[in-house]
Amino acid sequence: MTVSIAKDKTRPVFPFTAIVGQEKMKLALILNVIDPKIGGVMIMGDRGTGKSTTIRAIADLLPKIEVVEDDLFNSHVSDYELMSDSVKNKIQKSENISTTFINVPMVDLPLGATEDRVCGTIDIEKALADGIKTFEPGLLAKANRGILYVDEVNLLDDHLVDILLDSAASGWNTVEREGISVRHPARFVLVGSGNPEEGELRPQLLDRFGMHAEIRTVKEPSMRVQIVEQRSKFDSDPYMCLQEFQEQQDNLKSSIIAAQQKLPSVTIDYDLRVKISEVCGILDVDGLRGDIVTNRAAKAYASYQGKDQVDIDDIKEVITLCLRHRLRKDPLETIDSGIKVEQVVENVFSIN
Structure with missing residues (x-):
């Protein structure tokens, strides 16, 4: 019983290198990870074509990042563009800053999310009563230096899509309430997916995504069998499947790190x-x-x-x-x- 609980905590993710086909989608994700300034990727395709599986798999593949400990925004320890104001103040005062390594954040944005849930909120009462600027971070703060995934982005409110795209382009999120303003880094790879049958994004919003991958259901019988077998193998014993692809995963991880440096x-x-x-x-x-x-x-x-x-x-x-x-x-x-x-x-x- 104890073993199964311990295993459940790790929540294994389908290995990226085990995904069969859909090469254009995989390439678009890899390139955005190498250079997040490309501007994210929109993936449109039929149901059941592995969109969500692939997006979660790329996040799991990435090397851990160093962040300032107990910081709400996954602040970088030396890059000012990826650092919150509180960390900058500590550096200016020459205070000691401890860091830790975390997995690259993978944040899911639910369709029913409100603007406050996405951007964060300022506690106005506390600010007025005690003079303390208390900020409750939103999903954009959690996604800093990671991946923000919006499934069925074509069904999301246009206003929220605008906010996401503005933050992704500028790398910052600003929250203003009653004359009080909070600004924090929000640099992430924005990944949207959707089914064209459920409607298209407005051209103005679509244009803001750096890349666009269109994927179709695989027709080739032998490849379909390969996909089904791969999935069945993972579902029956995920840890054995992860072990089988560990070397390929490590090689791809090394290639991405080398490309980022080059x-x-x-x-x-x-x-x-x-x-x-x-x-x-x-x-x-x-x-x-x-x-x-x-x-x-x-x-x-x-x-x-x-x-x-x-x-x-x-x-x-x-x-x-x-x-x-x-x-x-x-x-x-x-x-x-x-x-x-x-x-x-x-x-x-x-x-x-």
Whole structure:
């Protein structure tokens, strides 16, 4: 009995490297982990295609992070951009700061969440009566330096989606109540998933997601059998399954860490940047977000491949994920937006 309770506490997660197929979704998640500034990923697909399983698996794969002990915001001990005001004050006063290592936060945002639950609240009564600014942190505080996952994001209130995207883009969350203001770091990878049958996100909101992966139910019989077998094996003995994939998990973890360290030194030629912008221009992509995200994603992919410089193949690998959701919807258009992006890319990059 004691053994089973101890095992239950660890709550094993399906190993990321054991997931069969859905390569584009997996790549989008890995690249966002390598460079969170890509801006998160929106995953749209049929029910039962492993969206939630894959998202939870990537969080479980990541190495532990060092945080300031007893801090509400998972503050970094030396990076000012990832540090709460109280930690900054301690550093300025040269106070001793103790740290601990925690798993990368994986925060689920429930559909019925209120703005206070997401952003946090200030206890106005205490502030007015005692002059103490008491902040009750929300989900954005818990998600700092981690992953914030919103399942069925297309059913979430637009106002909340706006708040999430603003925080993800700026890396900060500000709560203001009755003239009292609290600001804290909120840098996280925003991952949304949904089923297109339940409605699409507004184009303005969709455009704010860095990448967009569309996944379909696997049709290939042998691959379907492989997926079912893998799942059955995990359900019957999760610890044996985790052991089986431990080496692959460790190798992927090492590759991600190496890519994160290499990323700042990866370069992309001016000519390739021009071609990326040319593709965006031909596709009539509004704004410059598509250009920026494609450049970032190409660098992250090149870094993941161990390269010092981005080449055409790196761009081709990521550009559809970065642009397909930014194309204007034409109800009479018969061609898939992903194929449209690929065709333009082939034309532009084949011209010397």
